[in-house]
Amino acid sequence: MSNEILINVTPQETRVAVIEEGVVQELHVERSSSCGLVGNIYLGRVSRVLPGMQSAFVDIGLERAAFLHVDDIWEQRANGDGKPIEKILFEGQSVLVQVIKDMIGTKGARISTKISIAGRLLVYLPQEAYIGVSLRIESESDRETLRERVQKLVPPEEKGGFIIRTLAEGESDENFLADIDYLKKIWADLQERALSASPPSLLYQDLNLSLRVLRDLVNDEVSRIRVDSRETFQKLVSFSGSYIRSARDRIERYSGERPLFELYGVEEEIERALARRVDLKSGGYLIIDQTEALTTVDVNTGGFVGHRNFDDTIFKTNLEAAHVIARQLRLRNLGGIIIVDFIDMDNVEHRDAVLNEFRKALSRDHTRMTMSEMTSLGLVEMTRKRTRESLAHVLCETCPTCHGRGEIKTAQTVCYEIMRDLLREARQFDAREYRILASQKVVDLFLDEESQSLAQLADFIGKPISLQVESVYSQEQYDVVLM
Numbered sequence: 130m131s132n133e134i135l136i137n138v139t140p141q142e143t144r145v146a147v148i149e150e151g152v153v154q155e156l157h158v159e160r161s162s163s164c165g166l167v168g169n170i171y172l173g174r175v176s177r178v179l180p181g182m183q184s185a186f187v188d189i190g191l192e193r194a195a196f197l198h199v200d201d202i203w204e205q206r207a208n209g210d211g212k213p214i215e216k217i218l219f220e221g222q223s224v225l226v227q228v229i230k231d232m233i234g235t236k237g238a239r240i241s242t243k244i245s246i247a248g249r250l251l252v253y254l255p256q257e258a259y260i261g262v263s264l265r266i267e268s269e270s271d272r273e274t275l276r277e278r279v280q281k282l283v284p285p286e287e288k289g290g291f292i293i294r295t296l297a298e299g300e301s302d303e304n305f306l307a308d309i310d311y312l313k314k315i316w317a318d319l320q321e322r323a324l325s326a327s328p329p330s331l332l333y334q335d336l337n338l339s340l341r342v343l344r345d346l347v348n349d350e351v352s353r354i355r356v357d358s359r360e361t362f363q364k365l366v367s368f369s370g371s372y373i374r375s376a377r378d379r380i381e382r383y384s385g386e387r388p389l390f391e392l393y394g395v396e397e398e399i400e401r402a403l404a405r406r407v408d409l410k411s412g413g414y415l416i417i418d419q420t421e422a423l424t425t426v427d428v429n430t431g432g433f434v435g436h437r438n439f440d441d442t443i444f445k446t447n448l449e450a451a452h453v454i455a456r457q458l459r460l461r462n463l464g465g466i467i468i469v470d471f472i473d474m475d476n477v478e479h480r481d482a483v484l485n486e487f488r489k490a491l492s493r494d495h496t497r498m499t500m501s502e503m504t505s506l507g508l509v510e511m512t513r514k515r516t517r518e519s520l521a522h523v524l525c526e527t528c529p530t531c532h533g534r535g536e537i538k539t540a541q542t543v544c545y546e547i548m549r550d551l552l553r554e555a556r557q558f559d560a561r562e563y564r565i566l567a568s569q570k571v572v573d574l575f576l577d578e579e580s581q582s583l584a585q586l587a588d589f590i591g592k593p594i595s596l597q598v599e600s601v602y603s604q605e606q607y608d609v610v611l612m
Contacts, residue, residue, distance in 0.1 A: 131352035136339050136365075137390050138358035143338045146395045147346060149493070153398040155459050158523050159338035165517050166191075166228040166238050168247065168335035170319060173240070174328040175222045180215045186237070187226060190329035193237035197226065201241035203256050223328045231517050234421065246312050246333070249344045249373055250297040250305060251279070253312035257290030264497075265295045282306055289313070296348055311372070340368055346495075347376050354380045357389045402460045402520055409453060413446040417457065419521060423466035426454055430472060440479070443472045447483045447507075455490035464496075464515025471507040484509070530603040538605050540570045544579050547571070548586055550609050555590040560611035564595045567607040572598045 133148040140161070147155035159165060171189040178185045186194035199214040218224065230239035246253045260280050262272040275293050282305055283291070297305070319333045326332060336344060339361050347354065354376065356362045362382040369376045383389050390396050401407070407415040409431070416427040428450040430442055454469060469487075474480050484503050491498060500511040527533045538546075551563055565575070575583050575596055587594045599606075 132350045134342060134346060134351055134354045135389055135393060135395065136342065136354065136356040136358075136361065137388070137395075138339065138356065138361045143361075144390065145338060145342050146390065146393065146398075148393065152456070153393070153395055153460065154456060154493075156395075156399060156402065156462070156520055157338055157342070158520070160523075164337070165335075166231050167517060168228065169331060170225065170227045170244060170246075170333040171195075171240075172323055172326050172328045172330045172332055173224050173226050175218050175220055175224060178215055178218055178220060180213060183214050185214060185218050187224060187240060188329050189226065189228075189238070189240070190331065191232070191238065193232060195226065195228070195238045195240040196236070197224075197240050197242070201229070201239070201243065203241070203243035225323060225332075230515070233515070233518060233522070245292075246315050247294075247335070247344070248308040248312045250294055250300055250308045251312065252292040252294060253309075253316060254290040254292065255288070255316050258288065259290045261290070261292040263293060263295045263297075266293070266298060271298065278302065279305060282309060289316075296345075299349075307372070339365060343368060343373060343376060343380075347373065347379070352379065355383045355389060356380065357383045398460070399520075399524075402457070403525060407453060407457060409446065409449050411446055411449050413450065415450060415453060415457070417461070417463075419461075419463065419519065423468060424463050426457075426467065426469045428454075428469070428471050440474070440476060443474055444476070444479045444483070447471045447474065447479075448486055451483055451487035452490045455487065455494065458491075458513060459494050459496075461520045462517065463519055464513045467511045467513060469509040469511065471503065471509065473507045480507075530605070537603070540568075540574045540604060541579070543567070543571050543605060543607060544574050544582075547607055547609065548582065551586060551594065552590065554609055554611065555592065558611055560592060562593045562595060562612035563590075564597055564610040564612055565607065566597050566599045566602070566610060568602045568604050569598050569600065570604055571607065572596050 132150070135146040135148065137144045137146075142158060142160040144159075145155075145157040146153050147157075173187040173189040173195065176186050176188045176194050183199040185197045187197050189195050197218075199217070202214070202217055204217065224242060225244065226240040226242055227244050228238045229241045232238045244255055246255075260276050260283070262276055266272050266275070275297060279291055279293055282302060283289075291309075315333065322330075322332050335341065339356070343354070343365055354365070356365060359382060362380065365380050366377060369380060385392065388396075390399075405417060407417060409415070413431040414429050416429065418425045418427075428447060430446050450471065457463070458467070471483060474483070480503050487509065488500065491500070494513075497514040498511060501509060503509050528535075531537050547565055547567065551565070554560070554563065565572070567575075583594060595612075599608075
């Protein structure tokens with residue numbers, strides 16, 4: 130079954146779904162109010178140098194200053210002299226920087242002074258002088274052939290290096306030259322703007338999501354790119370006509386009555402990708418918990434019973450989970466440290482088979498990853514490069530009731546807290562009456578199961594206690610008012 134890319138466009142946001150073998154594998158969302166910053170190049174101003182952390186904060190015109198570590202300063206790596214950051218930067222200095230990681234949570238964007246500009250086949254490194262090849266091109270002979278071809282196309286006297294992207298395999302010299310000219314023109318225009326700009330200024334912005342998809346994700350396996358916006362369709366056709374001619378005939382404008390994402394079942398996939406629990410076809414399930422520090426994936430057998438014995442049940446559940454986890458990482462765009470807790474397997478051959486199946490499933494992912502061996506407890510530690518917010522962070526926010534804990538105090542617990550507060554207030558203040566303002570469920574509990582306790586407290590302090598429902602209060606919220 131061929132692969133497709135679906136592009137849903139509204140004035141507020143663009144959403145992209147990558148369909149492989151009839152199943153949604155990736156989801157990308159870009160909102161006009163909060164477009165991603167990775168790849169943007171700014172003329173910034175150093176606002177603070179922190180020698181103790183060997184880092185600096187740079188004002189690039191965003192709400193939070195961007196973070197620059199000494200290891201991300203190109204001059205430092207190029208010279209290899211190991212200078213401390215206070216010897217390289219000073220407050221008020223203008224510096225050309227590129228965003229390498231979006232703002233995530235409370236963290237500002239991470240930046241580098243090493244500039245790279247991505248094309249379809251090549252990544253241009255204007256400060257470097259070497260030709261590199263993507264690690265995803267595994268054949269050493271293919272890597273060397275590509276390197277030699279590009280080297281011949283770049284005049285030796287011209288400054289600048291390139292990284293050959295995975296999509297470059299099988300491309301003609303003509304297409305390589307077109308990419309080289311395009312990238313060098315962007316760099317020349319950027320330098321010209323930098324001469325007259327005052328920091329902080331945005332000098333270069335990466336393509337929008339729909340055009341990035343055309344540039345980065347379309348390969349020979351993609352049979353069709355369907356877009357439901359006339360304007361975006363025309364932009365894609367124009368971009369492909371002058372830059373990616375091979376994709377032109379595969380771009381289609383969708384004008385059906387049913388929404389494009391609904392037609393392909395993508396809306397349901399988005400809802401499932403936001404859930405904590407993921408059911409497996411075998412009857413097992415995954416529990417995925419995303420925290421600030423790391424993401425954990427727990428595999429459970431659930432209602433699945435094997436055909437022969439318990440070991441067989443565990444093995445088959447883990448094999449299915451390996452494929453589903455790999456897909457969920459792409460679908461949810463989970464990055465950083467990830468701990469996968471497979472069900473314990475005593476059989477070494479079973480552990481090796483599951484780990485190999487997991488590696489095979491992960492190999493379809495475009496994002497760079499590292500993975501450890503499986504421990505005796507069935508744990509697999511891995512990292513997945515994180516350059517943008519996860520799907521949940523884009524579409525959701527922290528619950529205002531539980532504040533991300535995932536649970537709230539019971540109504541009974543809140544009742545007992547209120548009575549302790551009442552007793553403390555009564556000892557400090559001589560009020561005529563005390564009024565409890567609380568949620569409906571807490572007030573109901575005071576009127577029913579805890580009515581005797583409240584009456585005893587009123588007798589003990591010698592003052593009347595009244596109740597008032599506040600419909601806007603969460604279960605944990607309450608006030609004790611002195612009347």
